[in-house]
Amino acid sequence: MTKIQKTKRDQALSAALLKLQRCHFSRTKTREVLLTFLIEEHGPFSIEEIHRGLKRQEMDLVTIYRCMQAFEKADVARRCDFGDGIARFEFQGEDGHHHHVICKECKKTDNLGDCELPALEIKAKRLGYSKIKHTLEFFGVCKDCFDRTS
Amino acid sequence: MTKIQKTKRDQALSAALLKLQRCHFSRTKTREVLLTFLIEEHGPFSIEEIHRGLKRQEMDLVTIYRCMQAFEKADVARRCDFGDGIARFEFQGEDGHHHHVICKECKKTDNLGDCELPALEIKAKRLGYSKIKHTLEFFGVCKDCFDRTS
DNA sequence: CTTGTTGCAAATCGTTTGCAGGACA
DNA sequence: TGTCCTGCAAACGATTTGCAACAAG
Numbered sequence: 001m002t003k004i005q006k007t008k009r010d011q012a013l014s015a016a017l018l019k020l021q022r023c024h025f026s027r028t029k030t031r032e033v034l035l036t037f038l039i040e041e042h043g044p045f046s047i048e049e050i051h052r053g054l055k056r057q058e059m060d061l062v063t064i065y066r067c068m069q070a071f072e073k074a075d076v077a078r079r080c081d082f083g084d085g086i087a088r089f090e091f092q093g094e095d096g097h098h099h100h101v102i103c104k105e106c107k108k109t110d111n112l113g114d115c116e117l118p119a120l121e122i123k124a125k126r127l128g129y130s131k132i133k134h135t136l137e138f139f140g141v142c143k144d145c146f147d148r149t150s
Numbered sequence: 151m152t153k154i155q156k157t158k159r160d161q162a163l164s165a166a167l168l169k170l171q172r173c174h175f176s177r178t179k180t181r182e183v184l185l186t187f188l189i190e191e192h193g194p195f196s197i198e199e200i201h202r203g204l205k206r207q208e209m210d211l212v213t214i215y216r217c218m219q220a221f222e223k224a225d226v227a228r229r230c231d232f233g234d235g236i237a238r239f240e241f242q243g244e245d246g247h248h249h250h251v252i253c254k255e256c257k258k259t260d261n262l263g264d265c266e267l268p269a270l271e272i273k274a275k276r277l278g279y280s281k282i283k284h285t286l287e288f289f290g291v292c293k294d295c296f297d298r299t300s
Numbered sequence: 301c302t303t304g305t306t307g308c309a310a311a312t313c314g315t316t317t318g319c320a321g322g323a324c325a
Numbered sequence: 326t327g328t329c330c331t332g333c334a335a336a337c338g339a340t341t342t343g344c345a346a347c348a349a350g
Contacts, residue, residue, distance in 0.1 A: 026324055026329060047314080060332050065315065067330095081285055083231045085314070085340080103292035112288070117267045120288065129290030135231055136286040138262070138270065140279030142253035176304060176349055197339085210307050215340065217305095235315080235339070305348070312341070323330070 012039045012093055016076045023074040033057050034067050035076065035091070043109060044080040044088035044100065082107070083135060101129050162189050162243055166226045173224040183207050184217050185226065185241070193259060194230040194238035194250065232257065233285060251279050 016035050017027050025031075033056055038045070041053060047064050068089050071077035078092040082102050100109045101124040110127050112120045117136075124132050166185050167177050175181075183206055188195070191203060197214050218239050221227035230238040232252050250259045251274040260277050262270045267286075274282050 024329090028324075028330065030331075061314095062316085062333080063331055079233070080287070081231055081233045082287060083229070083289070085235065087314080099286045099288065101288040101290055101292075103295055104289050105291060105295035108292050108294070117286075120286075124288050124290060128293035128296075129288070130296055132288055132290035134286065134288040136249045136267075136270075136284065137230070137232060138249065138251040138274050138279070138282055138284040139233070139254050140251055140274060140282035141255060142251075142258050143278035144258070145253055145255035146278075146280055174304090178305065178349075180306075211339095212308080212341080213306055237339085301350105303348105303350085306346085308344095308346105310341105310343085312339105314337105314339090316335105316337070318335085319333095321331085323328105325326100325328085 009036070009039055012091070015094065016074075016091075019076050020070070020074045023070075025070045025074060030057070030059060030063060031067055031070075033059070034064065035071075038071075038077060038089065038091035042091055043111075044082075044090040046086050046088050048086075050089070081135075101127060101132070103129070104131070159186070159189055162241070165244065166224075166241075169226050170220065170224045173220075175220045175224060180207070180209060180213060181217055181220075183209070184214065185221075188221075188227060188239065188241035192241055193261075194232075194240040196236050196238050198236075200239070231285075251277060251282070253279070254281070 013032070013035055016039075017032070020031065021027065033054065034050070037050060037054060045053065047061060047068065050064055051059065051061055068077060068079075068087075071089070072079055076092055077089045078097055080088040080090055080100065082088060082100075084107075096114055098114050099112050099120065101112060102109050110124075110129075112123050121132060121134070163182070163185055166189075167182070170181065171177065183204065184200070187200060187204060195203065197211060197218065200214055201209065201211055218227060218229075218237075221239070222229055226242055227239045228242040228247055230240055230250065232238060232250075234257075246264055248264050249262050249270065251262060252259050260274075260279075262273050271282060271284070
């Protein structure tokens, strides 16, 4: 909910657009609107939420899906999986990523600081969460696939 | 792939069935077969894989879905989310859980030891994985929901 | 006998794809 | 001008639900 100052926002926006261009994605009005939304209202959003949240422009759901795919490839957005079969996206700036506590019931989320495990669990408790579980999975390319691909 | 000795397997099976009964789930042939499969062939399996893997009994996909839901509630199985929109399940014994490295390409998985973050990333590298990313999310019940529910 | 479980068919829902018109470089 | 992007309709695929026959307590 915390809005960012105009300068900071524009800075993040142009950095993001540059990243996109470097990955051969063109600069369009649609993408600017989406990026601006992600930068201003941060917190992981589902496609549905992004669609509902856009004031300035009505946009097709499919377009948002496709843009998020592009954003993810260009490392301008990060996909968050809350384990309910709904993809959520969050703006990814220059700094590292962080993780979330998600309420199992209402899906309210809070940010935790940057990665560290037992410390984070304690932090989540301090934020008022109980019955805490977590998912941690690593993704990479295995040796076989690496050799086959390159 | 490592098969478990008969005694150990039966022990795990009865412990699991007991857990199920404690959660008011009845003991059926179907569930015994499924539990036995999960205990013998460990590694997270998709519903599809479980279905294909069952030698002893042909079973409806829907039944497996429903049983896994029951298993999860009774804490006899753990849901693993590999971020590809397919739910996977793994037997959950008395001991704590562990995490996995998953190949982005072929979905091959390896177990890492019990939770610990930077150590795990190194372990994954030693196992031959490259371009490693990870997902870590915490799930709990927030204060509002806790107060509302109880 | 009463409740929980299974199988089958059909519905649901998030996401993806094909295609034609339109915008970007 | 040629390629990339968008919107619309339709397809897809994992999961869920309704219902009737069946097994468990």
